[in-house]
Amino acid sequence: MTDRLFLLNRFRAQGTLADPKGIPDPTYSLPGTLNWMRALAILVKDEGINAAAMKTHCATVTKGTLSDQAVNTIFEQLLMSLHHLASLKAMGSLPQRIDAARSAIVTWYYGIFHAASAMIAAQDGTYQENHGETANAWDRQFAGRTYIPPPFNYRVTTLVGKDVEAEIAALRGENTYKVDSEPVNPQQAFGACMSYLKGSAIWRAEYFEEDLKRRELKKLGLENFRTSKAREIRDERLNGKALGFIHQASRYRGKANYREALFISYGRNVEPMLTKFYTDMSSVLDAFLCMAGAFCARRVGKDLWNAYLDDLSANVSLLVLPQDVWCKA
Numbered sequence: 032m033t034d035r036l037f038l039l040n041r042f043r044a045q046g047t048l049a050d051p052k053g054i055p056d057p058t059y060s061l062p063g064t065l066n067w068m069r070a071l072a073i074l075v076k077d078e079g080i081n082a083a084a085m086k087t088h089c090a091t092v093t094k095g096t097l098s099d100q101a102v103n104t105i106f107e108q109l110l111m112s113l114h115h116l117a118s119l120k121a122m123g124s125l126p127q128r129i130d131a132a133r134s135a136i137v138t139w140y141y142g143i144f145h146a147a148s149a150m151i152a153a154q155d156g157t158y159q160e161n162h163g164e165t166a167n168a169w170d171r172q173f174a175g176r177t178y179i180p181p182p183f184n185y186r187v188t189t190l191v192g193k194d195v196e197a198e199i200a201a202l203r204g205e206n207t208y209k210v211d212s213e214p215v216n217p218q219q220a221f222g223a224c225m226s227y228l229k230g231s232a233i234w235r236a237e238y239f240e241e242d243l244k245r246r247e248l249k250k251l252g253l254e255n256f257r258t259s260k261a262r263e264i265r266d267e268r269l270n271g272k273a274l275g276f277i278h279q280a281s282r283y284r285g286k287a288n289y290r291e292a293l294f295i296s297y298g299r300n301v302e303p304m305l306t307k308f309y310t311d312m313s314s315v316l317d318a319f320l321c322m323a324g325a326f327c328a329r330r331v332g333k334d335l336w337n338a339y340l341d342d343l344s345a346n347v348s349l350l351v352l353p354q355d356v357w358c359k360a
Contacts, residue, residue: 042293060294066210066212068311069214069223073216073217073219078182089329093330098156104152105331109149109320109323110347112144112145112146112323113320116142119309119312119313120350122138128305128308133294135312139284139315140288141284142319146319154330181221186276191266192236208221210224210227234282240265
């Protein structure tokens with residue numbers, strides 16, 4: 032029996048304390064991880080997302096009335112995101128890609144998270160206490176805004192199963208491509224993103240369903256959603272629970288950050304699968320940071336934004352420089 036079979040058989044049959052029912056075979060979860068990021072990278076390139084394009088895109092955004100603390104939060108969060116982008120690019124230069132792969136996913140997510148936090152602070156002057164609140168606030172503040180380009184604007188407005196199916200079908204049209212195969216063009220990339228969006232909605236719905244089982248259903252003496260009463264309670268909870276890009280990014284980081292030791296770190300075949308991975312993650316985070324910076328520049332105003340960039344240019348010596356992702360207002 033090989034080492035690979037030894038660990039796979041143990042983990043899948045006996046589980047862990049975090050996953051007592053057993054973990055899935057990482058052979059099936061890894062391709063979706065790589066293919067979603069490949070799809071996003073294809074789409075940000077196809078959209079032509081860069082500093083100059085996003086400056087034009089955000090031209091209709093009006094200057095906000097923001098406190099000094101809010102402006103400081105914006106600048107802080109953007110700098111943290113820039114640092115994560117530089118870290119990600121540095122990881123991509125390592126001689127063996129698998130060594131930093133799990134950490135790279137977490138770094139990518141935190142780059143997205145901090146940039147999203149900066150945008151929220153620029154929009155309403157608030158800073159959220161946790162990741163879930165940040166994802167909800169970003170979706171609430173920016174859903175449907177014309178300056179949020181694809182693929183960052185892909186979302187569903189509910190987690191009720193049949194309604195998710197209908198919304199995804201309406202978005203997809205005749206596109207049937209799924210995330211389990213590597214996309215090679217924008218059309219396939221769009222289909223892969225719709226597939227990942229649907230899977231993320233199912234994942235998020237299951238989280239709420241498990242919470243309902245432990246709380247409301249247990250009080251009513253119900254164990255599952257086979258009765259009409261239980262389904263009514265479930266659908267009431269899931270209705271109106273939108274899911275957008277930051278929710279998907281949070282799901283993406285969860286596997287790498289919390290569980291499944293075999294995922295992306297185990298197996299002789301993983302290293303050659305990561306050829307495009309770091310470049311794809313960097314491209315997507317770069318595009319999101321371009322968008323976030325362009326929006327924040329409009330909200331804080333020309334004088335403060337340009338002073339911020341001047342200060343960063345004089346005092347930051349990261350692998351990625353501020354002028355690489357942002358431009359003067």
